[in-house]
Amino acid sequence: MDKQQAQEKVIELSELLNNYNYEYHVLDNPSVPDAEYDQKMQELRELEEEFPEFITTESPTQRIGGEPLEGFKKVQHNVPMLSLGNAFNAEDLRDFERRAAGVTDAKLSFVCELKIDGLAVSLTYEDGKFIRGATRGDGTTGEDITSNLRTIKSIPLTIAEKNTMEVRGEAFMPHKSFLALNKSRDENEEEPFANPRNAAAGSLRQLDPRIAAKRNLDIFLYGVGEWEAGSLASHSERLDYLKKLGLKTNPEWKKCETIEEVIEYVTYWEAERPKLGYEIDGIVIKVDNLDQQEELGFTAKSPRWAIAYKFPAEEVVTILHDIELSVGRTGVITPTAILEPVKVAGTTVKRASLHNEDLIRAKDIKLGDTVVIKKAGDIIPEVVRVVEEKRTGSEKAFHMPESCPACGSELVRLEEEVALRCINPNCPAQLKEGLIHFVSRNAMNIDGLGEKVIIQLFQEKLIHTIADIYRLQRDDLLKLDRMGEKSVHNLLQAIETSKSNSLEKLLFGLGLRFVGSKAAKTLAVHFETMESLKHATYEDLISIDEIGEKMADSVAMYFSEVEVTDLLAELNELGVNMDYKGPKKQEIAQNTIFSGKTVVLTGKMDSFSRSEAKSAIEQLGGSVTNSVSKKTDFLIAGDEAGSKLDKAKQLGIIIWNEEQLREVLEK
Incomplete structure (x- = not known):
């Protein structure tokens, strides 16, 4: 295939796949099966790999999320994104109608829309292309989250409107995405999100767009901010026009001629909202006529032509x-x-x-x-x-048992703890949960060994301890449900790869009490080998700055157990790495300007990459973190530094430019 043919094919596939995305994610009416979509997407990927000069920002392959950002830039909303006043009952709605009617002489009509419980955002299109997306922020200043919003497949990357147009809506997480996310977080020993709104907001404020891409967010658009060609007469016409452009609007909106119709709509959805696949927390009511909206105007905080009816929590x-x-x-x-x-x-x-x-x-x-x-x-x-x-x-009164429901061992309540614990290291329930933790992403990160597979292996008595994971055989795995030749090959390869992980991964995977991923790294850096850590005394451990009394006691007690010694010996014989692979303690300079200091890097640097700067600072005794706080000692700001620089200034943190950092590193 020559270049001309390749370019034409890339354009054809991009248009086709973007249309398939629209049918699936906006219309909820796909015209082709998933397998055909996947085949076309793979064909496009292969063409773009061979001819990267034909990749455009509008390509459907570009929705997976790019490289992590340094921080979010500020975005000014030329038309403020104001919040709405609230109504809590029918009389509040009638009062809203009376206030509006007292300002305008013309008859009022209203548009009712479901109030999506998500994150308010704005999308800006120039010459038909999506160029910027931002959060609401304080209403006048938001944050640029374009990279994350591009991963939402229901947001079109191009529209037919060639005039500059800013549309506004609510990004949200559907129920099925929320449940899947929390299940995944639970499997990885991460705190679950409390509700879909927090999950959506947390996803869109990730500096790594690849995280947002995995969370299957969605959006409904409901209005416009700036619009060079805006000449429609009513809000209902705007909604129709947004839909015509291929922007996803909520199909449940309704135009009501009287406030009593509005109340009927509110009452209906208060009862019917559980049937939706996403969260709503009320109804938004707007005066439909745009001239009347302008006549009614705004208070300091909210428009007089709109109000939000809030649903009570259901008990x-x-x-x-x-x-x-x-x-x-x-x-x-x-x-x-x-x-x-x-x-x-x-x-x-x-x-x-x-x-x-x-x-x-x-x-x-x-x-x-x-x-x-x-x-x-x-x-x-x-x-x-x-x-x-x-x-x-x-x-009947309930009393907690004295013995473990899984293994029958005596339960204990440790000092200053509310919870009862089983401290039997061979408790089957703990072993199973420990196996799930060991293979999780932040620990040994063994792809293909999710919770379901671990439980199946445990029930089939193929694994009992984590050492058994490294003894799994191809023939035994092939006997399991949904385990084909390819998946077994990939799983065994992932298990083999995990053997070479650095010591801190293994330490975190072993699940020592009070030892999270950061503490595991601290211990690995300090002791360098499992053998050295294994023989560390309580005094050795407590002398490390970041290790407290509880953690030191837990680590010393863990390595004193005979079962642990035997397990580590097994893992060592099976080829699992027991050494730290990062910068060695002796390679870290003492008494430097960075010794014991917390450093944050932000912005673009010309002299070295982010990883090179991080490694150099760590070798000078510093600790590099991602977020600015009162504990931050230095902020190194490259070009285009954003919100981290602003926060550092507010907190009075020492701020260096790239030149100052380079001078210190050269010395």
Whole structure:
């Protein structure tokens, strides 16, 4: 294929795939099966790899997210993105209508839209191309999150409107994406997001766009800011025009001629919102006529022509039949309420976390109680309170057991802890959870060994300890469900690759109490080998600046266990690396300007790459972190430094340019 043919094919495939994306993500009506879409996408990728000069920013292959950013630049909203006043009942809505009617003589009509619980954003198109996306921020100044917004497949990268046009909407995380994300975070021992809104906001404020790309966000557009050719007469016409341009609008909006119709719409969606695949927390009501909107104007904080009706949190009553106990990776016993199934915010709830014994006592929860439950953030079930007046006397007090429900070992409550723990290192429940943690991304990062596979291997008695992972055989794996020749080959290759991980990865994977990924790195740098760490005393450990008493005690106790010594010997024999592979302690200069200091790098540098600067600072005894805080000692600012530089100035942190850093490194 010559260059001319390649360019024509790239354009053809890009247009075709962008149309498929529109059908799937905007119209929810795909015209081709996923396999055909994937085949076309692969064909485009291969062409772009062979002819990179034909890659454009509008190519569907460019939605996967680029390199991490240094920080977010500020964006000024020439037309402010104001918040809305609130209404909480029908009378509030009638008051809104009376106030508006008192200003304008013409008859009012309204547009009602679902109030999406997400993150307000603006998208700017110039000459039909998406050039910038920003957060609402404080209404006048937001942050440039273009790279992250480009990963949302329902945002078109080109539109037919050639005049400069800024559209506004709400980026959000659908229920299925939220549940999948929290499941993944749980598997990786990460704190789950409390609700879809926090998850969406957290995703769009990641400096690494590749993270946002994996989280399957969506968007609804509902209005315009700046628009050079804006000449439509009503908000409803604007919504129709946005849809015509291929911008995704919410299909549930409705034009209402009276405020009573508005109230009917609000009442309907208050009951029906659980059927949606995304979170809404109210209804937005706007005066439809744009001339009337201009006549009504604004207060200092919000438009007079719009209001947000806020839904109350839904609480329901059910029966708590039992309390089930589960054992976590660190042996913590977690109680879970087993409920009479009940519908809450659209889904049937059968279980709710009770966290620990102290919470059960504080809420005086008994077996057989009638309880009020709700979904925290409309997603996570929790017991709010007991309905004491419903008690009959047949309810039974709940007592935490004295022995582990998984292995029967005695439970203990460690000093200053609320939780009960099983401290048996051979507890099957802990072993299983420990295996899941060991293979997770921040630990040994073994692709293909997710929670389901680990559980299957554990149940089939193919693995019992983490050493067994390195003894897995091809023939045994092929007998498992959904394990074909290719997946088994890839899994065994990933297991083999993990053997060469640096010591800190192994340390974190072993799951020592109080030892997170950062502490594991500190220990690895200080001791350099597992053998050296294994023989460290409590005094050796506590002498390290970043290691506290609890952590030192935990590490010393862990390596004193015979089972641990045997496990490490097995791993060593199986070829698992036991040494630290980063800059050695002796390579780190002492008494330098960076010794013991926390440094943040931001902006572009000409003399060296980010990793080179980081390595050099670490060898001079400094610690390089990503975010600016009161604990930051130096900010090294290259060209185009953004919000980190602003924050450093506010906090009075020492700020150097690239030249100053280079001078120190050369000395």
